[in-house]
Amino acid sequence: MNDILRPFLNDLVIVYLDDILIYSRSWDEHLVHVKKVFMVLKEHQLCLNPKTCEFGKQSLVYLGFVVGGGELQIDPDKVRVIKEWPRPKNVTEMRSFMGACQYVRKPCCPFTFTNEGQPKVRMEFKT
Known part of the structure; x- marks a missing residue:
């Protein structure tokens, strides 16, 4: 997933395994970001599970x-x-x-x- 969304990493998305977090400064900007991510996922024939998605x-x-x-x-x-x-x-x-x-x-x-500098205690x- 990181390879597919690499152009957007640390700019508008964070990816952890199969979790994608899209962040934006405004609602209009967010809609643009979501569309960009959807387009890339579609290009790679990846589907989202609507039951696990949250938007806005x-x-x-x-x-x-x-x-x-x-x-x-x-x-x-x-x-x-x-x-x-x-x-x-x-x-x-x-x-x-x-x-x-x-x-x-x-x-x-x-x-x-830590116990650095401390006596050992059982x-x-x-x-």
Whole structure:
């Protein structure tokens, strides 16, 4: 998909696998952009599934983030999942939780899980 839409990448589209996000500054400009993308898809005999398409949205959830109005925010559903995450009972569950936190933190805050310069601490989980 990136090869097909390469002329538009980082100008009016973002592509991730088979997801195409078309962005514009105005409604008129958006209609032109959508038409350009449709023409290229048609040239390559690619079809869209109308059930999975959304058009003319001011904001939308894309790859776990709310995109729109020049902003990138974490999807509130992802935040809810982190808040409601059960307390980890072992190292594997802790790593899973930390991985989920790392995913949602990327656009909002530069924290990392590190222990550089810290003494080694053995984590114990009580059941």
